[in-house]
Amino acid sequence: MMDILRQNAQNWGIKILFAIIIIVFVFAFGMSGFEGNTDPVIAYVNDEPIPTREFQQVYRETAEAMRTQNPGIDSDQLQSPDFKKAVLNQMISQQLLEAEAQRLGIAVSNGELSYTISTIPAFAGTDGKFDLTRYQNFLQSRQMSAATFERDVRNSNLIQKLQQYITLPVLPTEEQARELFDTASEKIQIDYVYISGADFIKKAKINDKAIEDYYKANPDKFTIPARAVIKYIAFTPEDLAMFEDVSPEEMKSYYAAQKDSFKQEEQIKARHILLMVDENAPEADIAKVEKRIKKILAKAKSGQDFGKLAEKYSEGPSNVKGGELGWFGRGAMVKPFEEAAFALKKGEISQPVRTRFGWHLIKIDDTREAGGKDFDQVKDEIRAAIAQEKASDSITDKLDNAIDLLASGMKLEKIADETGVSFKESEQATIQNLTRAFGMTEEAAKSILALPLGSSTEMPIAIDNGYLLAEKIQDIPASISPLADVKEDIKNFLSQQQAMQLAKVKAMYTIGMLTSEKTAAKELKSIKKDLKTSEPFGRDGFIPNLGMNPKLAEAAFAASKDKWLPQAFELPGGFIVARLDERIPPKEEAWEAQKDMIMDALEQQRANEVFNAFLNELRSKAKIEVVRKDLLN
Known part of the structure; x- marks a missing residue:
C-alpha cells in the first residue's frame, strides 16, 4: 500500500484530478482520532502552514481512493499511523515542489489549465467533447468551488512541468536499453545430478540420547495448547434444516423450475x-x-x-x-x-x-x-436446499427466543429442547479449531475459551451463515506431549535431517571429484546415467522441474560453460550438483518488438530516480515542523 503512495509521490498535487480520472466520488466520514489539540495547523514547511482541515480532507480522499482501487484492503491499514504519515509527507512534498517551481519561474498559463480540464474523460459528453454541465455537476456533488478545483489542477500541472524540467538529461541510449534487454531476456540450461536424502535414510543413526536431547531443547514443538470442550446451539440454515418438513410436491416443483441447473x-x-x-x-x-x-x-x-x-x-x-x-x-x-x-x-x-x-x-x-441429472439423482440435494431456505427464515425468531430464555437463567440444553434445535458437544477445541470449524473470528474463539467453567456466552457469536450460543463444560490446560508419544516422530525428523546432511556431504564430494583434473573424467562417467539437462530458464529463479531456486539461478548465470558450480544447492528432499550447459541469447526480432517499450521504461525509471533525489535534497534543506502529531496516531 505504501508503495502505491511512494510511486505517485511526484503526482501528489493531483489528489483531486486522480479522483476524477477514476471517477471516485468521495463522501466525508467521521473524524474519529482527530480530537484533542485544536491547533488549526498540522505542520509548517519553511514557515508555511499546512492547515489541519486540509490534511483531514486529503486523508479522507486518499483513503477512499485506496478503497476503490483495492476493495479488499484492511481498514486498519488506512487508519494506521504509517498511512497517515505517508499522506502528510506527500502534502509536505507537494508544498516544497510548488515553492521550488515558483522560484524557478515555472508557471501554468490559463490556456494550459483550460486544455487540461477539457481533456479529462470524466467531463466528456456523448460526442467526446468537454461538457460544461458534467463539469458543474461534478463540482456540485463534491461541494467544491471551481476556483478550488482549478487551483489543484494548476498545482498538479505545475509539479509535472517541474518534473519534466528536472529530468530532461536522463534520456537513455539504445545501447543501454539493449544491454538491459539482453540481461533480462537471456536464458540458460544446466546439466545437473540430483542427490536424494532418501538414499541415505538407512544410514542415519539416531540414538535415544539424541531424541531426548532434542525433546528437551524444543519443548515448544511438543506443547499441546490449552483446550476446552463446549456444548453449543448453532443457528444456521444447515443446522436448522433437519427440523423443516419438505413435501414431495415441493421437491418436484423445485426440480421442474430449476431443471436446467442440474x-x-x-x-x-x-x-x-x-x-x-x-x-x-x-x-x-x-x-x-x-x-x-x-x-x-x-x-x-x-x-x-x-x-x-x-x-x-x-x-x-x-x-x-x-x-x-x-x-x-x-x-x-x-x-x-x-x-x-x-x-x-x-x-x-x-x-x-x-x-x-x-x-x-x-x-x-x-x-x-x-x-x-434426473430427479432421483438430485432429490436429496433439492430437499436440503428447500429445507435450508425455510430454516433461514426462522433463524431470527428462534435466536431471539433463545436469547430471552438464556437471559432468564435457563441452561442451553433446556433452551435447545424449548426451541426445538440441536444441542451439540464439541471435541477438545483450540482457538484454531473454533475459527476453522465455525468461521468465527479469532477474538470470538478466545472469548469462548475464556468463559468460566459451566457458564455460557451472554450474546450470540457470529459464525458462517448464522450464530452460535456456547457453554463451556470442560477446561484442559496446556501441556507437553510425553516423550513416548512423540519419540517416533522425533526419530523420523532427526533421521531425515541426518540423511540430508549425508546427501550434502555426498554432493560436496561429487563436486570435488568433478572439479579435480585427476578425477573429473572418472566421476563424470560414474554419474552419467543420472545426469539430466534442464529446460531453459531465466534470471527470475524458476527452473522447470526443480522449482524456485534463485541462488542456483544466480550462480549458474555467473558461471562459465561446462564449469561445475563450487557449491551444492538444496532442494526439497535433496541436493543439486550443476554446471552451465548452454547460454541462449534473446532473439533479434524480440528486441525489435520490445525496443520502444524498454526505452520508455528505462527513461521513466531514471526520471523517477533523478526526481526523487531532487525531492530528497529539497526535504533535507527544508525546515519541517509537525505540530499536531496526535493526528497521526
Whole structure:
C-alpha cells in the first residue's frame, strides 16, 4: 500500500484530478482520532502552514481512493499511523515542489489549465467533447468551488512541468536499453545430478540420547495448547434444516423450475493401485518400480480382484478402500492420470501410468455421460436446499427466543429442547479449531475459551451463515506431549535431517571429484546415467522441474560453460550438483518488438530516480515542523 503512495509521490498535487480520472466520488466520514489539540495547523514547511482541515480532507480522499482501487484492503491499514504519515509527507512534498517551481519561474498559463480540464474523460459528453454541465455537476456533488478545483489542477500541472524540467538529461541510449534487454531476456540450461536424502535414510543413526536431547531443547514443538470442550446451539440454515418438513410436491416443483441447473459433466468412478517413486529418482529406481507394477497388472488381467490387489499392494491412502477414488470429472486429477482414466471404458484396466507420485494402475468401475441429472439423482440435494431456505427464515425468531430464555437463567440444553434445535458437544477445541470449524473470528474463539467453567456466552457469536450460543463444560490446560508419544516422530525428523546432511556431504564430494583434473573424467562417467539437462530458464529463479531456486539461478548465470558450480544447492528432499550447459541469447526480432517499450521504461525509471533525489535534497534543506502529531496516531 505504501508503495502505491511512494510511486505517485511526484503526482501528489493531483489528489483531486486522480479522483476524477477514476471517477471516485468521495463522501466525508467521521473524524474519529482527530480530537484533542485544536491547533488549526498540522505542520509548517519553511514557515508555511499546512492547515489541519486540509490534511483531514486529503486523508479522507486518499483513503477512499485506496478503497476503490483495492476493495479488499484492511481498514486498519488506512487508519494506521504509517498511512497517515505517508499522506502528510506527500502534502509536505507537494508544498516544497510548488515553492521550488515558483522560484524557478515555472508557471501554468490559463490556456494550459483550460486544455487540461477539457481533456479529462470524466467531463466528456456523448460526442467526446468537454461538457460544461458534467463539469458543474461534478463540482456540485463534491461541494467544491471551481476556483478550488482549478487551483489543484494548476498545482498538479505545475509539479509535472517541474518534473519534466528536472529530468530532461536522463534520456537513455539504445545501447543501454539493449544491454538491459539482453540481461533480462537471456536464458540458460544446466546439466545437473540430483542427490536424494532418501538414499541415505538407512544410514542415519539416531540414538535415544539424541531424541531426548532434542525433546528437551524444543519443548515448544511438543506443547499441546490449552483446550476446552463446549456444548453449543448453532443457528444456521444447515443446522436448522433437519427440523423443516419438505413435501414431495415441493421437491418436484423445485426440480421442474430449476431443471436446467442440474447439469453434470462427464464423470467416471475409478479405483487405482499406486506404487510411489520420487519424480527426481534415478532412472534405475523408476524402472524397478515399473517392473513391480507390471507384475501386479498381470495378476489383475488374470482375473484377480482389483480391489484386493489395491489393499495388498497400493501405497496410496485409498488402499484401505480397495483403491476406490469415487466419482470425479476432468480437472480433478493430474493430467497423465486423467488422460489415461478417461480413455478407458467401464471395467477396463489401464497400462501402467507414470505421474509425479509414481506408477498407477487404473480400473474404471462406472461412467456417467455429460448431460442433465434426473430427479432421483438430485432429490436429496433439492430437499436440503428447500429445507435450508425455510430454516433461514426462522433463524431470527428462534435466536431471539433463545436469547430471552438464556437471559432468564435457563441452561442451553433446556433452551435447545424449548426451541426445538440441536444441542451439540464439541471435541477438545483450540482457538484454531473454533475459527476453522465455525468461521468465527479469532477474538470470538478466545472469548469462548475464556468463559468460566459451566457458564455460557451472554450474546450470540457470529459464525458462517448464522450464530452460535456456547457453554463451556470442560477446561484442559496446556501441556507437553510425553516423550513416548512423540519419540517416533522425533526419530523420523532427526533421521531425515541426518540423511540430508549425508546427501550434502555426498554432493560436496561429487563436486570435488568433478572439479579435480585427476578425477573429473572418472566421476563424470560414474554419474552419467543420472545426469539430466534442464529446460531453459531465466534470471527470475524458476527452473522447470526443480522449482524456485534463485541462488542456483544466480550462480549458474555467473558461471562459465561446462564449469561445475563450487557449491551444492538444496532442494526439497535433496541436493543439486550443476554446471552451465548452454547460454541462449534473446532473439533479434524480440528486441525489435520490445525496443520502444524498454526505452520508455528505462527513461521513466531514471526520471523517477533523478526526481526523487531532487525531492530528497529539497526535504533535507527544508525546515519541517509537525505540530499536531496526535493526528497521526
